[in-house]
Amino acid sequence: MNSQIIFFILSSLSLVSALFVVFSKNPIYSVMWLIVCFISIFGHYLMLNAQFLAIIHLIVYAGAIMVLMLFTVMLLNLNKESEPHKSPLPKVAAIISGGLLLLVLLAAMHSGSLPGYISPDLTDTGYVQKVGIKIFTDFLLPFEMTSILFIAAMIGAVVLAKKEKH
Amino acid sequence: MTIFIFKAVLIFIIFLISLGIAAYSTYAERKVAAFLQDRIGPDRAGPFGLLQPLADGVKMFLKEEIIPTVSDKWLFILGPCLFMVTALMTSAVIPWGMPLEIGGKIYKLQVADLNIGILYILGVVSLGVYGIMIGGWSSNNKFALLGAIRASSQMISYELAMGMSVIAIILISNGSLSLTAIVESQKGLNWNVFYQPVAFLIFIICAFAECNRTPFDLPESESELIGGYHTEYSSMKLGLYLFAEYINMFISSAVISCLFFGGYNFPGLDYLNTVLPVNLVSLISIGILFVKIFFFIFFFMWIRWTIPRFRYDQLMRLGWQILMPLSIINVLVTGAVLTFFNK
Amino acid sequence: MEQLEQHANPQSWYLVLSTILFSIGVMGVLFRRNAIIILMCIELMLNSVNLLLVSFSAYSGNSDGQVFVFFIMVVAAAEVAVGLALLVSIYRNVASTDIDVLSKLKW
């Protein structure tokens, strides 16, 4: 029962914070709520015994990506939505289509064979050794590719963000 | 259930010790500064001024609580809280000593023995940026924002080299990420610092930067930015910021002791283990760890009152162009040496 | 956290949770006009997928799913770095991150 309670607390936290990400007026608040959401997902990962991934998630998302987001929002000074009021039609359409997608996906799951009450196989799947061995044997090539992707992205970001000299 | 009670008590004690050490660090800082400058330092409140932290605390509490009207109130309050929380959270994975034996049961002196202990520390440290950024931004003050941005970019930059230097340590301590395992692998005088001096150097430099201590205290450099990110803060919220910095210093000293100086290990521990009762040995080991921690706290202060502050570009160059490559080379060399000589 | 107790949450809960998170992300992309928030909503969607993969990995006792998540994180980080750099340079030109303003895609 304990784990169910934790699950519901974490899930409601992540859902509520995700909603706040979308509906907060102030971008800074959106960023903060997204961080909360990520931390709740961190909790989910721990629940699923993926400790290594949980920490990596924390370091990468909360520690790096969101700092970058916050940084940009602060630098661009987007503290208030200074956009003029526009027609609410797109927003209504957004909500409707989001809801439709949810319905379709849930319906698809329902019609398909959902994994039922399988008890989780809480072995050492999430341990560093296991994941590391996977990465450096079966997934070595993708791993190297991602490193290339990464360096390309880094160079690209530097080039893009650098001020052009006139 | 007793394990939970024990853990709760342990957490509480660590909390108190952290606060206490942070409080006395402020006192020690002033004392050390004074001594290094041929002065005496605070000595009025209590014998040798030992009650000075208390007086400072009281003063902080009694100061007027100011929240700027143009600031974002919630974030303004959230900032110091976050900073304090992240500072305290790090202490969860540090092994404080040999296990205690109470009522025939063995209790580890560690809140949580995660098998990813070091990563946990890095992760929590990376969260520490938020406290500073939020506080600095929500103050709605140019100096505070500049301080916050400096702090965040500095912390992100140095975190990388820090992580890389830790990898070398993981390599030589049987590939375990758990702090207990790392400490256990340094029995006797088999300390990592002797095998990994370069990693130690990188780590300690990065620790200075992560704690925003001189010579890396650009985020709060009073001569340029008044107070940096906490320019607008006053009263106990300022107190929290200052306090949390000292807690950070304490924790990073503890981490350095555990990673590089054998934690609670000292030569002769095994011998004592055979002669003395378990709990006494445990207490001695705790004492040893704290001696090391105090040395590093002193070292932090010593450095602060010796070396002047970097310029911002120098800081970035040091982080990216020197420490980063150096730590990567260190990892490569360590790996190569391990591969060629251990097989 | 030393050893999590065996829990019996059905995996369908994770499926539903990540589906809802994904839908919220999609809705956010459509709802907001600020490009940074759109980026954030994309991150949200990626994370819902990550959660799903991790749950599959945990329930099937195979680490592959976690490796995928690892790669997704790399891609996400790269995406954010480039995306934000783009946004900053766009902001320099048009002083806005409103994607309705960015109609230069029109020929």
Place this chain on the structure above:
Amino acid sequence: MTWIERLYLPAIFQGLSITIKHLFKKKVSLRYPEVKRAFAAVYRGMHVLKRDEQGRENCTACGLCAVACPAEAITMVAAERKKGEENLYREEKYAAIYEINMLRCIFCGLCEEACPKDAIYLTDRLVPSEYSRGKFVFGKDMLVEAVDQRIDISKRKKVYEI
């Protein structure tokens, strides 16, 4: 710079050794209220307006001190001595109001030099601290020495006599 010097580490260790040496040096601090540092003979502190042996004020409001003052800190209003005030003022003219703005005063001692009547002296007393700026304009109540509490200025006089 050589390669070793470029590392900066030797320099850092050198700096650290210097500071650690100071840890063990004799401290120079004094515990102030209990232990005080002796003033120099020529220390120029708060002013005093002197009286003569019979308790009469020396000042005749000639205004030379105000003229000499580079910071223009001294203002005075002269008045004529009335009958029956001979025991108060030494000569026919005296300063009815004599004010020194202590925030402007630079304690240069020119007023002392300018005074022909040995009326004003700078002493080794410290200017007391106040809470408002207005209170730093010291009037005669603060400056003139009390009859029963003469302030010893012999050291300074001696200096001039040489």
Place this chain on the structure above:
Amino acid sequence: MDNYSELINLMRPAMLIPLFPLLGFLIIAFFGKSLKHFSGWIACLSILASFFCSLYLFINLSSNQKLDFTVFEWIRWGDINLSFGLLVDPLTIVMLLVITGIGFLIHVYSIGYMHTDEGFSRFFSYLNLFIFFMLILVMGNSYLIMFIGWEGVGLCSYLLIGFWFKNQAFNNAAKKAFIMNRIGDLGFLIGMFFMLHYFGGLDYNLVFSAAQSHPKGSTLLVTITLLLFIGAMGKSAQIPLYTWLPDAMAGPTPVSALIHAATMVTAGIYMICRSGVLFALAPQTLEVVLIVGVATSLFAAIIGLKQNDIKKVLAYSTVSQLGLMFVALGLGAFSSGMFHVVTHAFFKALLFLGAGSVIHAMGGEQDIRNMGGLKKYIKITYITFIIGTLAISGIFPFAGFFSKDEILAASFAEYKLVWILMSFSSMLTAFYMFRLYFLTFSNNFRGTQDQQHHLHESPATMTIPLIVLAFLSVIGGLLGLPVVMSHTHLFSQYLEPVFEVSKNIIGAQHNLAHRTEWVLMGVATLAAIASVFVAYNLYISKKILPEPDADVKGFTKWVANKFYVDEFYNKVFVRPVMVMSDIFFVLIDKLFIDLFVNAVAWIVGFTGRTMRLVQTGNTRFYIFAMVIGIIILLYCQLVHPFLNVYFN
């Protein structure tokens, strides 16, 4: 496979052989700009390393062993499995030694020759690439790998002929070589398809064992071998595909020496030797080879008589010698053919390099009418050149004598007529070579004052390879002393295991009596000396000079203009194709295809113009459309059971 582990140890050096030039190529290609003249030495070193590896293999691999292994799996579909594998046997080793050895010498020579050229490192990168492909060609263990090298050397040849790409004529020569080779390659390729289809693979082992199950002379085998021979004709410049080789002299002289004399053009010979089993099973094809070889040899020799460009003479002599080699192959004397390949590589490389040295001394002048009397000025070149000339003329005891004699003896044993024709061809060769030699080195200098002033001996990097090659040209024949002179024929004994199967298929060869052989040798030597004497009489005693191009008349004009073969090809092949393409352009392209294409374009344009209205430029609209699309798709695919049927 007697000593398995020992062979395993040889795999690594075998793999290293092609890798060194590749490495050299990559280094020079990427860092050539910064390496400057250092790149020449890198190129040399890489070839030298390959040479030593080849030597190592030569020493460690006895002649009845062979190394055949797969480096990596490459293509696999169905039952067909094409892997990248290497084969090292005596035949390969002979080629390897020739390629890397002579290649190294020519690399060294090039350092001196190309010293002032602005494309110095580009040149060496091409050379290294060429060596790499050539090594792949000879080391492959299947026709596919050979074809990779085959095409690769073709590419390098193209690049190097057009090395001075600012000159349009040179570019045209390069294109001509490339296209001519393509015609041959098409034959090769189709042959490969046949093999793939009927034998189920391209590995030599597989093909040869499969071919032996077919009857001797069956249509299939004849077809395949003819197609392969077309490929060989293209690469080895045989009639009718020979015209590219003289034009290929547009490239730098070391290229002519390496590619168009010593190595690449012998690829055709190598290929036929390698597929000896196939050819032996198709006697009809061997006859075709013989006829083509004889015709080419004679034809090119006749043209060579009247050429005045020093390199053109050598080029036609190369064609002629290649024809001689094909004659050997056509007679089924594979090892004799290979022997001539080796000796020819020595002396022809020497002659080309000597010609290069002459051109170098003359400051770029190539017309022998403007030379003369050079022996006073360039001693080393002169001496080495005369050695080369003697060798090619087949005068005892130089290298050419032995190899030529072997082929002549073989032809005498089989067809007397061929023997007569080939002897005549040899005489012609001796004649025009001495003509070249006399006109170039004897008498007085006929060039301008400037040129005379400029005359100088080449640097050591150029002369040392000349000396080494001259030495080889002298002693090269000792590799294959005929049986009449010594106990064993070293060369053919070494190669014997390779050609064992094909020998058995062809059947017993006619063996000549020793006396007959001595007589044949005597006749050949006398004939050669007679032609030398005629040449001496004409060009030294009578001091006849070739007349200027305008004064040439009659049959000589035909010869001087190479029998108008190029013009003939232009008229017969190129012109009709052009006319046809004009007709097709007007009739089919303009009327039919354009209409169709334009209609499609218009429809696309119309749709585009219409659809453009959807392109609002508003990012949010796009995202919205995308999401809606996804919803619909998911609905159809996953949820709606009725639509599900149709989508699946």
